[in-house]
Amino acid sequence: MLRLALALPLLGLALVPAAFAGGGTRRWFGGRGESQRAEAQAAKDDAAAAFYELDTAQRDLRLSIETITAVDDSPGARRAVDGFAALGQRIDEVSHAYITAVDAHDLDRDELDGATANRARTELTRAKDELVRVKGELDRFAQGLGPLLDKAETQLARLAPAVERARQALRSASTALDTVRQSGLRADDLAARLAALGPELTRLNEGAGRHGVAETLQRADQVVRDAEAVRVEAERLPERAAEIDKRLVSLRTRAEALTTRAGAVEPVLSELRRRFSAACWQDLQHVPEQAAHSVHQAEERLHEAAKARAEQRWPDATSLLTTARSLLNATDEAVSAAGDRLRRLDAVAKDPRQETDRARFAIRDAQRLAMAGRTTPDPRHARPLDDAVGRLDRAIAALDSGRHPDYWHFLVELEAIRATAAHVVEEIREERGGGKARAGR
Structure with missing residues (x-):
């Protein structure tokens, strides 16, 4: 009974601190024990902060990777995705270690002793250090993504x-x-x-x-x-429609004028037949009928173009007008050729020397250029010019020998001779111009 009586006051004294602590059930350590609990709790708070920072950084980096992959499919972008995936595995590992350490230690329980508190602090500090280390890797990886991310954001x-x-x-x-x-x-x-x-x-x-x-x-x-x-x-x-209307009127007028001009070709041919040999005009004898046929075709195309214009088929109208103009151009050239032929034949028949002098001048001009700065001409230039001289002599001789000279052949031959001389001049100038350019380099 005495022992029981003595025990009761001691139990009462043991309950007093709990009452002053606010009515909780935690056992009051006091001194060193409470300090160890506080250190463990601080380590837990630090680890939680590191975990939050790592999670936030991973989320931000994931957005950056998604930005890059939305724009870029280059090898560099694919390497970035692979690198982020590898980092994700390490993040999962250290996060799992952190969560395991937190779950393993209830720092609020009454029975927490000093050794357990120290062990909790050690494990939580280790988990925090790993979280910080991986966060550093994540930051460095994010810095390396700068160029890819800038490019993606620009896009x-x-x-x-x-x-x-x-x-x-x-x-x-x-x-x-x-x-x-x-x-x-x-x-x-x-x-x-x-x-x-x-x-x-x-x-x-x-x-x-x-x-x-x-x-x-x-x-x-x-x-x-x-x-x-x-x-x-x-x-x-609207401008295109007005332009088509204008072209229709213009080409119809031109077709009518060519019909009139084509009618004048036959008298020109009669004059050519009467005064010159067949070789001078036989290539023109079908011009009247060809001109009439071409003008008729052009008029048909113009009729079709007018219909397309009325139906507002603009591309068809434009195409038909282009065809009609080509037909009229060819007819104009053919009709003009007859009159031009007669004028040129009249001129050479009166004085062939003018054409002869033009050809000689062209040859001599080319010869002077070929000899400039040389003692002997280049055979590539001398040969065609020598041939041109021979052709000119033969053309003059043929004109003088016949009773009915072929003036047209004479004109065509001298025109070819002038073209040969011009071609040699062009070759020489290109070669010498290229040599100067190479010397300048």
Whole structure:
């Protein structure tokens, strides 16, 4: 009974500190024990802060990697992805070690003794150090991504403006097309081209997340070019219609004039037949019928072009007008050739020396150039010039020997002689010019 009576006051005294501690159940260590608990708790707090910093850095780096891979598929970008994956494995390892250390020690329990508190502090400090070390690796890796990330962010910065430019270009093209239609022009082909850009706009609106940044930028640029082309053509369409109308009138007038001129070719041919040998005119004897046929074809194309213009088939109208003009050009040349032939034959028949002198001058000029700075000419230049002299002598002799000289052959031959001399001059100048250029280098 005495022992029990003595024990009761001691138990009462043992309960007093707990009551002053606010009614909790933790056993009061006091002194060294509480200090060890506090150190372990500080180590836990430091480890938690390191864990949070590492997790935040990993999240930021993941965003950077996603930015790079959205734009870049280069070997450097793929190496960055692999490096980030390897770092992720190390992060998982140290994070697991940290979580294990935290779960292994309940620093709030009453029965925590000093040895356990010291062990908890040691393990948590080790986990914190590993977290800090891997965080350093992560930071260095992130610094190495600088060039790739700058490039990717530059591409991404271009994305929104590029897509907006595409939308603006489509709106401008649509507005221009509406304006043209209000003036009475259908512009069906332009409308079809603009409608074909609708799916491209849909893909642009779906965004780079689905189609990739590079593909989206390329698509936006292409839409801008195509829409701009539609806008320009739509704005020019009234002018184009007026131009087609003007060309129709002009070419019809020209066709009528050529019909009149073609009728004058036959008298010219009669004069050539009467005064000159057959060799001087036989290549022209089909000009009247060929001219009539070509003018008729041109008039048919003009009729078709007028129909295409009325139906607003602008490309067809333009193509038909081009064909008609080519036919009329060829007819004009053929009709003019007859009159030109007669004038040239008249001139050479009266005085062949003028043509002869022109050919001799061309040969002599080439010969002087070939001898400039040399004692003997280059055979590559001398041979064609010597041949030209022989051809000239034979042409003059042929003209003087016949009763009905072939003046046309004479003119053609002398023209060929002048062309030979001009070709030699051009070769010499190119060779000497190239030599000067090499010497300058």
